[in-house]
Amino acid sequence: MLIRLIPLDDELDRSYLGRLMRINGQRNEVELLNLIARWAGFPDKTRRQLPAIELLALASGMELQEFVRTHSTLPYRRSITSYLPMVEHGCPKNKDMLFISGIRLARDGVFLCEKCIEKDLLNEGMSYWRRTHQLPGVMVCDIHNETLFYTNDNGHFLFSPLQIIKSAIRISEDLATSARNNDAISRFLKIGRALMSNSAPISHIRSMTALRSKISCMGYRTHCGPSNSPLISDYLVKTYPHVWLNSIIPDLSTKSPGSIFYRIDGILSFTKSPSPVASYLLIAAAIFFSAEDALKSINSKDISFKKMKGQGRDRTRADLQRRYIQAKGKHHEMYSNSLAAPPLMSSHLKTLGLPNLIDEDGSSTLIAMRSFFCDGKSLKESAKLGRVPIDAVEDLIRQAGININLALNEIRQ
Numbered sequence: 075m076l077i078r079l080i081p082l083d084d085e086l087d088r089s090y091l092g093r094l095m096r097i098n099g100q101r102n103e104v105e106l107l108n109l110i111a112r113w114a115g116f117p118d119k120t121r122r123q124l125p126a127i128e129l130l131a132l133a134s135g136m137e138l139q140e141f142v143r144t145h146s147t148l149p150y151r152r153s154i155t156s157y158l159p160m161v162e163h164g165c166p167k168n169k170d171m172l173f174i175s176g177i178r179l180a181r182d183g184v185f186l187c188e189k190c191i192e193k194d195l196l197n198e199g200m201s202y203w204r205r206t207h208q209l210p211g212v213m214v215c216d217i218h219n220e221t222l223f224y225t226n227d228n229g230h231f232l233f234s235p236l237q238i239i240k241s242a243i244r245i246s247e248d249l250a251t252s253a254r255n256n257d258a259i260s261r262f263l264k265i266g267r268a269l270m271s272n273s274a275p276i277s278h279i280r281s282m283t284a285l286r287s288k289i290s291c292m293g294y295r296t297h298c299g300p301s302n303s304p305l306i307s308d309y310l311v312k313t314y315p316h317v318w319l320n321s322i323i324p325d326l327s328t329k330s331p332g333s334i335f336y337r338i339d340g341i342l343s344f345t346k347s348p349s350p351v352a353s354y355l356l357i358a359a360a361i362f363f364s365a366e367d368a369l370k371s372i373n374s375k376d377i378s379f380k381k382m383k384g385q386g387r388d389r390t391r392a393d394l395q396r397r398y399i400q401a402k403g404k405h406h407e408m409y410s411n412s413l414a415a416p417p418l419m420s421s422h423l424k425t426l427g428l429p430n431l432i433d434e435d436g437s438s439t440l441i442a443m444r445s446f447f448c449d450g451k452s453l454k455e456s457a458k459l460g461r462v463p464i465d466a467v468e469d470l471i472r473q474a475g476i477n478i479n480l481a482l483n484e485i486r487q
């Protein structure tokens with residue numbers, strides 16, 4: 075006899091497993107799965123023949139593919155893949171994939187929201203583990219905007235969140251604030267959630283082609299070989315808050331500028347990419363103006379890599395330079411609906427060595443920079459003429475020297 079339960083909205087597979095275990099008085103996962111197998115009439119089948127996630131789907135009364143798509147993290151982990159991309163998520167024919175990867179997690183640890191527990195107790199009479207909280211990079215509840223709590227014990231999924239919250243740790247405010255206030259992180263999370271709703275993976279070749287086209291247009295390197303073009307891994311390090319980036323790829327933020335980081339720079343050229351989906355998401359969220367643009371490009375079946383070289387790239391750069399001159403170096407005066415989103419536009423301009431000449435309280439960074447670069451004045455004199463603090467002028471000069479900065483770093487190695 076098996077007491078069956080209906081899976082709740084956005085409930086993680088392990089959460090459902092834990093609830094079934096508790097209500098049926100089973101001591102562990104193995105006992106519960108054996109009970110479901112006996113109830114379903116397959117007591118002798120091995121877990122390779124009848125994987126855990128298939129047993130959970132049977133207990134729920136849902137079609138296997140529907141259960142996988144709405145309750146497991148498999149559609150996220152396999153959203154972009156080089157391994158059998160034509161196989162739909164939860165396809166019952168691919169037992170090996172369901173056995174090995176069916177109920178794996180997308181990140182280590184268990185994550186929960188205090189307000190969701192209150193809301194679920196009120197609405198459902200119980201608390202449960204939400205799948206969206208377990209995705210990489212999620213530090214804040216998407217429903218309540220509350221900082222999440224966590225523990226490092228994956229076994230806690232078998233208990234109710236209400237039991238675990240007492241011993242859980244709140245994510246640091248530093249980390250949560252960085253995730254709340256960064257547009258690129260918002261795009262990263264939005265693209266990930268949208269890809270997870272696809273019924274089948276996207277071939278990594280298609281994603282790679284979309285990303286390479288965009289990266290080439292921006293003037294970045296699309297391979298790991300020698301080149302004068304800057305690396306996309308350096309661009310990511312500048313785009314994301316390091317405290318957050320460390321939670322996705324721990325050693326990316328500490329790499330030396332100009333040094334190749336194969337898990338990022340390499341995914342644009344490897345034909346069989348072992349990179350986890352987070353690497354693709356980090357790049358896509360950083361280089362596209364909006365999550366919608368990224369999804370349109372990655373999902374497009376009609377894509378071919380058009381490398382922008384020579385004249386095309388020069389025209390783009392010349393156009394940005396012309397606009398920069400017209401706006402007298404003030405980035406916000408260059409924005410318009412026909413151009414990129416402000417943060418991305420600023421990043422493009424910075425890669426060209428065209429810093430934002432912002433003025434405050436009667437100062438003129440334009441006069442200071444013109445004095446230094448055009449009139450040959452000293453740093454101190456230029457700062458005085460523009461009424462700008464010396465360290466602010468120094469910072470602008472460093473931004474203007476981005477290309478020599480990258481070259482010097484390569485010489486150092």
Ligand SMILES: [Zn+2]
Nearest residue numbers: 187190215218
């Ligand atoms: Zn919540």
